[in-house]
Each structure stands twice: as structure tokens, then as C-alpha cells.
Amino acid sequence: MMMDTKAAGAQAGSRNATAAYDAASAKSVLQVKGLEVTYYTDLGRAKALDDVSFTLGAGEKLGMVGESGSGKSTMALAMMRMIKPPGRIEGGSVIVDGTDLMALDDDTMRRARLDKIAYIPQGAMNSLNPVTRIGAQMVDAIKSHMPREGRSAIMDRCMHALRSVDLDSGVFRMYAHELSGGMKQRVCIAIGILLEPKVIIADEPTSALDVVTQRQVMETIDRVQDQINAAVILIGHDMGLMAQFVDKVAVMYAGRLVEVASVREMFTDPKHPYSQALISSLPNLDNKGVFQGIPGLAPSLLRLPSGCAFHPRCPHAEELQRTVRPESVTLAGGRTVTCHLYAEEGQRHV
Amino acid sequence: MSNLLELKNVSKVYQRGIISPHANIALRDISLTLKEDEPTIMTVAGESGSGKTTLAMLLLGFITATTGEILYRGKNIAGLTGKDRLAYRREVQAVFQDPFAVFNPFYTVDHLLTVPIKRFKLARNKTDARNRMEEALTAVGLRPEDILGRFPHQLSGGQRQRINVARALLLKPRLLIADEPVSMVDASLRANILETLRNLQRDHGVSIIYITHDLTTAYHIAKSIIVLYRGGVMEAGDVDAVIKSPQHPYTQLLVDSIPWPNLNQRWGEHPIIAREADSVSTGCPFRARCPKAMEICKTRPPLFQINPSQAAACYLHDKQPEIVAERLSELLPA
Ligand SMILES: Nc1ncnc2c1ncn2[C@@H]1O[C@H](COP(=O)(O)OP(=O)(O)OP(=O)(O)O)[C@@H](O)[C@H]1O
Ligand SMILES: Nc1ncnc2c1ncn2[C@@H]1O[C@H](COP(=O)(O)OP(=O)(O)OP(=O)(O)O)[C@@H](O)[C@H]1O
Ligand code: SF4
Ligand code: SF4
Ligand SMILES: [Mg+2]
Ligand SMILES: [Mg+2]
DSSP: OOOBOHHHHHHTTOOOHHHHHHHHHHOEEEEEEEEEEEEEETTEEEEEEEEEEEEEETTOEEEEEEOTTSSHHHHHHHHTTOOOTTEEEEEEEEEETTEEGGGSOHHHHHHHHHHTEEEEOTTGGGGSOTTSOHHHHHHHHHHHHOTTOOHHHHHHHHHHHHHHTTOOGGGGGOOGGGSOHHHHHHHHHHHHHTTOOSEEEEESTTTTSOHHHHHHHHHHHHHHHHHHTOEEEEEOSOHHHHHHHOSEEEEEETTEEEEEEEHHHHHHOOOSHHHHHHHHTOOOSSSTTOOOOOSSOOOOSTTOOSSSTTGGGOTTOOHHHHHSOOOEEEOGGGOEEEOGGGTTTSEEOO | OOEEEEEEEEEEEEESSSSOSOEEEEEEEEEEEEETTSOOEEEEEOOTTSSHHHHHHHHTTSSOOSEEEEEETTEEGGGOOHHHHHHHHHHEEEEOSOTTTSSOTTSOHHHHHHHHHHHTTOOSSHHHHHHHHHHHHHHTTOOHHHHTTOOGGGSOHHHHHHHHHHHHHHHOOSEEEEESTTTTSOHHHHHHHHHHHHHHHHHHOOEEEEEOSOHHHHHHHOSEEEEEETTEEEEEEEHHHHHHSOOSHHHHHHHHTOOOSOTTSOSOSSOOBOOOSSOOOSSOTTGGGOTTOOGGGGSOOOEEEEETTEEEOOGGGTTSOEEOGGGGGGGSOO
């Protein structure tokens, strides 16, 4: 099996900051508003998501970054309504294509998963069933959503999904252990897109893969997204991957979105002091052995600092920051930032 | 000058079934030396399935080599007993690849840290033990007061990974085998943790084998690098030389596939040729994917020494002198 993925890579080049914003305002397929999640632990209440809001247009790719433990996976699980006790979704709406997922009854929500919104979890490739063939797992997924679908239509759908992730139709009859890591990861993507969802959330889909396989998987997601025109949320830590892949970047800090901007704005002119520190900590080949991490520890969700949660680590912190919580403001071009430094310049959200 | 660790022509073959003809050679004829008085950081890189974790498991004595031997301070690890064995168990530590797999779900984080303290008698008393635990957790960016007392499922992926690193710091081993220790944390924390590891090497004389597919961090932290493909060494040498000027077509593909956090440097100019389903069993293992494959590549290439600190197993360099696998370590800077 030989394949040339260059074509896929080349057509991925349609990334343009202004186009991204136009698409978003023209028609957003996803609107997340005021999403809140709390974990009620033995040590106390941890507010893992605090008033998270953003929108995404069809065909847009959003990168979600932020410190380990800042709430990225929690956000994905909340959007899927898959938060388990002691966690609780305490508010907000997730509107996909006009439907608020939070308002659906459990049964309808079950159908919406995969059908409207698909989630490829952290470590997905370990989640395939080891004793059933890949094909059977795909057929089951379709049947549970489309009980009246005929056999040949189901097969068509499976084959189409496999083809679109560049897998041979032979994979249909194989077991998970017969596939390499990258192939398993692509199977998970194929299952994710079986029903052509409007929104795909991929949680660190490639952090376990080598760079070559990583590139194949990302090119796959890219191509599939082009075909079904879905919005994609890519959760991850790899800023290199973000730079190469997404249109917009959202930065999460202690459960809040502190900045949302186009990928170009984020890499060339980050606004929030945390984003600035994040961008300047990126490695390159010119400064060998220089480690520029952000000093200080991530805050405890159980005891968040007063005012701005970043203030103990922020070089610009003043009295105001220590006592008053900053609100999100919109800056020129539509980017948003949650920091007092931009309160004058920006437009308050309501 | 004595050797801390020595691998002599080590191979590992996984048998599929009892009498199956399809043996899987996970590691092929690896020879390596780490010197006692020259603590170093060596990276082992390579794609998924290239044998990296197998190498780690061999060094830790969790699996045994099919052929060849592994010596720790001059003694074969397979035959260690009594005091030597305890010393080896204490002095060689690991950070495992999958932070989701290594935790026992029924024990809190404290347990994971107090057990080795007790077992190896690292603390004088309870307060001392507590202080050491807190120091190690803080070094990996965790807040002891938040983390102690929690169960593994209550932690995020990166938090679990860092607890593994904290455990290794606590034990201050002589040799640390770190299998993808920072794959799930952000760039800033990654920098902090890698710096901690480098200080461990510089200030405490700990040698580190850093297993990763992330060539950028390898470049920043390591002195030398070994690139594996299907269990064999494709290229090895000084980390600067290998990453800035890769000589083996496989290393070139790897370096070309690094996603740079730079908008003007696009990902992957070269197309990827997918690996064949069933492998070529003779000749150069990279042959099926190599854009420069030649007739001669049907026989297995030896290592050619390209410069004083770089060698590649590829016929494109057959004008250079050959170097036998046993002497590869001499090229690697400490
Ligand atoms: N079941 C749970 N009970 C209590 N706390 C939890 C639970 N699950 C997650 N948390 C806490 O909620 C916070 C957010 O976790 P989450 O998994 O969303 O982080 P993340 O941003 O995905 O991190 P990572 O990048 O490390 O995967 C963390 O501080 C974590 O410890
Ligand atoms: N217990 C086992 N039984 C049979 N084959 C195995 C076993 N463990 C590993 N292998 C095989 O040995 C080869 C090397 O595996 P190894 O886990 O060392 O790869 P790796 O380089 O660590 O990969 P990754 O980057 O995916 O972790 C693979 O082909 C794998 O399928
Ligand atoms: S609000 Fe103040 S403390 Fe917070 S990030 Fe902005 S400048 Fe720093
Ligand atoms: S030996 Fe031949 S096939 Fe192997 S990497 Fe070199 S040129 Fe390519
Ligand atoms: Mg996560
Ligand atoms: Mg491994």
C-alpha cells in the first residue's frame, strides 16, 4: 500500500485569518455560552469551567490550549454532556446548528453524539474493543443512530469513512491489535465522522504518535473536515501542531478562556500576559538549552486567587488585578481577551 | 574508568505464538555504553513501534534479552542478587510512557510516593518524608496541598504524568529511563520539567535516557541521540549534528515532519510514503519508504562514520569508513 499524502497537505493551505472571522459571523455552527462545571471533591469545590463562551463557523478549526489541568478535557466532556459525578454542569448552553444540547432529553442527546457532535477522547486508540472486528464496531455505531438504514447503505457509509481516512477497506475485517498506533487513531477518526457530524472535538489526538504519523493523522482530519465541512476543535499542548493546523486559538487558564484570536494574531501578537508567556516559551533550534517556562505554579481550582487568577504570576499585576476580576472584551478585528490591560481599548461583552 | 551501564549486542525477539515462523524482532543488535563518571543525557527517538519501550523494559530488567547481555556496574543484570540487586533497583528508575496505565486506582497519590521512601529508606522521619514529597511535587509544578490525598481518576492526564516524574526525582537514581515523560504537558511546563531533569544530570550526576518522538525537546536537553527504525539503529551521534544535519533518509523524514510553531515554516515539504503492511525482512529496513533506495539496499547496510561524532546506516554514505556497532558509543559525546 503506497500513498502520497502531499495532495492532502497542499489543499490544507486555505487558512486565512480574516476569512475565518467572516465565516464565523456569517454562519456559526457552534455557539458555546456561559458553560460552567464544578467538581465537588472531598477537598472542596473545584470550579473547573467558569463562564466559557465562544463560537465556531462551519469549516473552521479551533485550537484549544492551556496548562495541564486548566479544564480542556472538562470542556470537551461538558459539551458532550459526559461529565460524571462528582462533577456537575451548572449552567450554559451548547448550541449546535440551532439546537441547544443542554436542553435535550437523555435519549435525544445520545443520538446527537456522533450525529451532531463527535468526540475523539484523550487516548482514544486504546478505547477500541479488542475482541470485535473494526467493521462490527462501525456498523454498531451506525445502527444505534439509524435503526432503519439498509445493509448496503450502512456498508457504503463505512467504506466511505475508511477511505476518507486513507485506510484500506481490508481494515473493516481486522482487529485492533493488528493495526499500528497511527492506524488505530485513524479508525477512531473514521468512527467519529461516520454520521458526518457538524462538530468534531479531538482531545490530544496525536500526542502518543511520532511526528510522521502525527502528520498523517492531521492531514487526515484536515481532508475529512473539508469533505463534510464540520467545525473542528483540536485540544492539545503542541503549539507547533496548532501553528500548522488551526485557524483560531483559544487559551484556557484556570477554567476560563483568557484569549481567543486568529492563529496569526496569537503567534505574532499575543495580548494576554499568559498567552505572551506561552508563546515565548516555545522551543526553536536557535536557543539550545534555554528553557523559558512560566514561573510559579498553576493556581489551585479549590482556592483561586482573588481578582484575576493569573495575578500571582503576572508581571503587570497591580492593585486592581488583585481585587477585581477582569471581564472578557472584544478588540479590533474581533479577537477577545480577558485582562484589565485592555479594558479601555476593548468593547465590553454583555 | 568504569562503566555504569553496558549493552553488548542486545536483541529482543517477540515470538508470535509458540512455533510461529513470524518472529517479531523488536530490537536488533544494540550496543551502548554509559560511563560511570560522565553523566549524560541520551535521546532514543524513532516512530511508533520502533522498539523504544522495549529498550526501556530491557534496561529495567522487566524483560530479558533474547541474545546479548546488559551489564550494570560490570555485572549482568540477569544474575544480580542480594545487595547488588537492591542497589540496581534503587539506582535505576523509570518514568513510564502511559500515565493512564501505571496507577493503581485504589491508592491515593501519597501511596505512590511514600512506598519508595519507605522501601529504600530515603527519609529520616515522617517530617523529612513529607518535606521530600512536597519538594518533588513542587519541582514538577504541582501543589502538594491539592494533589496529596487524591485518587488517580481525579487528575488530568498531564497531572498524572508529572506525578511519575516527581517520583523519579524523589529517588535521585543514578540512571533514569524516561519514556515520553512530558508528552502531555504544555510547552511552558515542559520547559520547566526538562530543566529540572537537566539539573538532575548536571548537579546530581544522574544519567538520563530520554525516550521520545519529540525531536525539538531532544535537541534542547540531550547530548547525543540514537534514531531507531524497526529495532535497528539508523543514525546516531551528537544531537546537534543529527538534528541540524541529518544524514539518513529516515532521520531526514523525521526532522522534516517536525511541526514548527512558526507560521512561515510550513509542515512537511516531502510527501510521506506509508509504511508497507508486511515488512521487508532483509536489507535496509527503511527500503520500502526510502525515496533514494538502490539495488544494493537489498542487503543490510552497516554503520558508516560520517564525521567524528555522527554515523548512519545507509549506503548513500558508503564512501565513509564503516564502524562496527560495538564502537558506536565512542562517537556519542557525554
Ligand atoms: N473526576 C474529577 N474529580 C475531581 N477533580 C477533577 C476530576 N476530573 C478532573 N478534575 C480536575 O479538574 C481540573 C481540570 O481537568 P481537565 O482534565 O479538564 O484538565 P485538562 O486541561 O484536560 O488537563 P491536561 O492537559 O493535563 O489533560 C484539574 O485540576 C483536575 O484535577
Ligand atoms: N509483549 C509483546 N509481545 C509481542 N510483541 C510486542 C510486545 N511488546 C512490543 N511488541 C512489538 O515490538 C515492537 C516494538 O514495540 P515498542 O513498544 O518497543 O515500540 P515503541 O518504540 O515504544 O513504540 P511507541 O512509540 O508506540 O511507544 C512493536 O512491533 C510491537 O508490536
Ligand atoms: S488582568 Fe492584570 S493580572 Fe490578570 S493577566 Fe491581565 S495584567 Fe495580568
Ligand atoms: S540504505 Fe538505501 S534504502 Fe536504506 S536509507 Fe539508505 S538509500 Fe535508503
Ligand atoms: Mg486533558
Ligand atoms: Mg513506547
